[in-house]
Amino acid sequence: xxxxxxxxxxxxxxxxxxxxxxxxxxxxxxxxSKRPKIDADAVSRHLLSNPRGNAP
Amino acid sequence: xxxxxxxxxxxxxxxxxxLYHFLFVPLTLGLSILLAMMESVYVMTGRPIWREMTxxxxxxxxINFAMGVATGVTMEFQFGTNWAYYSHYVGDVFxxxxxxxxxxxxxxxxxxxxxxxxxxxxxxxxxxxxVTWAVAIGGNLSALWILVANxxxxxxxxxxxxxxxxxxxxxxxxxxxxxxxxxxxFVHTVSAGYVTGAMFVLSVSAFYILxxxxxxxxxxxxxxxxxxxxxSALSVVVLGDESGYTASQNQKMKxxxxxxxxxxxxxxxxxxxxxxxxxxxxxxLYAVRIPWLLGLIATRSVDEVVPGIKNLVAxxxxxxxxxxxxxxxxTKLKQDRSNAExxxxxxxxxxxxxxxxxxxxxxxxxxxxxxxxxxxxxNDTIPDVLTLFWSFRVMVGLGFWxxxxxxxxxxxxxxxxxxxxxxVLHAALWSLPLPWVAAELGWIISEYGRQPWxxxxxxxxxxxxxxxxxxxVEASLVGFFIFYTALLCADLFLMRKYIGLGPQADPTRxxxx
Numbered sequence: 293x294x295x296x297x298x299x300x301x302x303x304x305x306x307x308x309x310x311x312x313x314x315x316x317x318x319x320x321x322x323x324x325s326k327r328p329k330i331d332a333d334a335v336s337r338h339l340l341s342n343p344r345g346n347a348p
Numbered sequence: 349x350x351x352x353x354x355x356x357x358x359x360x361x362x363x364x365x366x367l368y369h370f371l372f373v374p375l376t377l378g379l380s381i382l383l384a385m386m387e388s389v390y391v392m393t394g395r396p397i398w399r400e401m402t403x404x405x406x407x408x409x410x411i412n413f414a415m416g417v418a419t420g421v422t423m424e425f426q427f428g429t430n431w432a433y434y435s436h437y438v439g440d441v442f443x444x445x446x447x448x449x450x451x452x453x454x455x456x457x458x459x460x461x462x463x464x465x466x467x468x469x470x471x472x473x474x475x476x477x478x479v480t481w482a483v484a485i486g487g488n489l490s491a492l493w494i495l496v497a498n499x500x501x502x503x504x505x506x507x508x509x510x511x512x513x514x515x516x517x518x519x520x521x522x523x524x525x526x527x528x529x530x531x532x533x534f535v536h537t538v539s540a541g542y543v544t545g546a547m548f549v550l551s552v553s554a555f556y557i558l559x560x561x562x563x564x565x566x567x568x569x570x571x572x573x574x575x576x577x578x579x580s581a582l583s584v585v586v587l588g589d590e591s592g593y594t595a596s597q598n599q600k601m602k603x604x605x606x607x608x609x610x611x612x613x614x615x616x617x618x619x620x621x622x623x624x625x626x627x628x629x630x631x632x633l634y635a636v637r638i639p640w641l642l643g644l645i646a647t648r649s650v651d652e653v654v655p656g657i658k659n660l661v662a663x664x665x666x667x668x669x670x671x672x673x674x675x676x677x678x679t680k681l682k683q684d685r686s687n688a689e690x691x692x693x694x695x696x697x698x699x700x701x702x703x704x705x706x707x708x709x710x711x712x713x714x715x716x717x718x719x720x721x722x723x724x725x726x727n728d729t730i731p732d733v734l735t736l737f738w739s740f741r742v743m744v745g746l747g748f749w750x751x752x753x754x755x756x757x758x759x760x761x762x763x764x765x766x767x768x769x770x771x772v773l774h775a776a777l778w779s780l781p782l783p784w785v786a787a788e789l790g791w792i793i794s795e796y797g798r799q800p801w802x803x804x805x806x807x808x809x810x811x812x813x814x815x816x817x818x819x820x821v822e823a824s825l826v827g828f829f830i831f832y833t834a835l836l837c838a839d840l841f842l843m844r845k846y847i848g849l850g851p852q853a854d855p856t857r858x859x860x861x
Binding site: 295299302303306307309310311313314316317318320321322324326327328330331332334335336338339340 | 407410411414415418421422425426428429432433435436437512513514515675678679682705708811814815816820823824827828830831834835838842846849852
């Protein structure tokens with residue numbers, strides 16, 4: 293029983309640390325405010341920067 | 349700081365997180381099935397030792413699950429931030445299987461895992477067995493959805509390009525789900541997971557037998573792992589052959605690069621068992637070839653040709669020129685959306701639109717590209733031949749080693765001489781990391797072999813990445829490195845500790861038996 297509780301405690305600590313680190317990484321680098329706003333016009337500008345041209 | 353551009357940094361970050369995440373996945377897949385099998389024996393025979401075994405391996409499964417859970421979430425963070433163009437362009441197709449996987453992994457799997465650990469004294473024998481099988485099936489099903497999404501990146505079926513929204517949209521979800529690449533990938537990947545689970549149980553059991561500890565549990569576990577591992581290792585080879593066949597239908601360049609096959613051979617093509625590819629001279633030195641084998645694997649026939657890299661590059665030049673027509677029509681449609689003639693032109697050539705996009709690396713005026721630029725863009729479709737050639741051979745070599753090892757242990761166990769054959773037990777112990785090596789190499793072949801595309805033939809990788817500051821991706825890369833290293837250390841520490849402690853003796857077992 294002692295071993296079972298020790299394992300639960302150890303796993304709980306690791307999961308808590310993991311959630312904190314993940315939350316920190318998300319907030320610092322991946323929060324919605326960090327994401328580029330991409331819509332159809334942005335993709336058009338990105339892929340089709342040459343509005344005039346002739347196919348071979 | 350690193351000197352890498354934003355595309356290289358984004359690829360590096362995604363590659364590292366994906367490879368790290370996949371350290372946990374195969375053990376979860378394989379060990380969950382073994383747990384269900386052990387508990388089935390317990391329910392059928394009523395012998396408490398099988399319950400003790402299920403609990404012990406279940407503890408190690410729990411550690412692996414707890415460490416691994418949510419390590420894949422970081423990849424989903426990256427889609428929106430580092431791969432925003434990719435997310436817009438294919439999010440309509442790619443998002444659905446990922447969302448279903450999220451529901452399966454977080455709700456179905458997590459719920460049953462809770463019941464597995466806390467339900468031993470609360471559920472009936474049969475009730476708990478059903479829960480254990482639900483954990484195993486739930487885990488395997490969540491892998492299915494990820495592989496459906498990944499297979500669509502290799503073979504984008506069931507979707508079409510919408511020029512109004514500038515994205516790929518689903519036209520037939522059944523085609524996406526039943527994509528033959530997805531089916532082949534799923535069975536190959538879960539079988540590799542079963543090999544990993546079996547090797548884990550085999551190695552740890554061999555360790556106990558060599559030390560003379562926990563012999564009753566170790567011998568039973570070893571026997572089960574050897575039988576399950578042998579069946580799984582044979583399946584991996586057979587199902588890997590199916591993966592090779594599906595790739596040869598829609599990713600001919602990947603197959604040619606894996607083989608370092610520069611020239612097209614007369615059918616049926618031979619398979620290069622080993623050799624030293626020389627990229628400069630475009631030949632393979634000291635090649636040992638097995639006649640017919642590649643032709644049979646890749647085409648399932650003796651008269652179909654497997655094209656070489658040079659032929660495929662020439663074909664690609666044609667597709668780029670065709671794609672330029674689509675690109676031109678698309679560009680003009682943006683100015684004149686109701687022009688039916690332009691729409692018809694786009695529809696007729698849209699399958700090659702992605703090939704024209706390869707030219708963006710060389711010229712902003714795609715439709716005015718020179719022959720030289722078209723040649724260079726076509727050459728870009730050759731993936732890294734050396735990485736693919738060697739990764740594939742090491743992976744296949746390991747696959748055959750697993751068959752030999754599991755087969756030998758299975759045979760010696762049947763002859764009841766395994767405990768007195770330490771050399772085989774040592775081989776089993778030291779083979780512990782090899783299934784992970786093989787599985788990671790499998791992913792490297794799959795994803796490196798798809799380059800220069802994120803979506804094969806549709807969207808080049810260099811156009812998929814966002815224009816976020818490189819310093820931001822470098823900083824998050826450092827963050828991920830610290831996060832994953834810490835987690836890996838915790839995982840290894842806990843695994844080592846609880847394997848060292850071994851199974852907990854059940855005081856009621858002796859009395860019951």
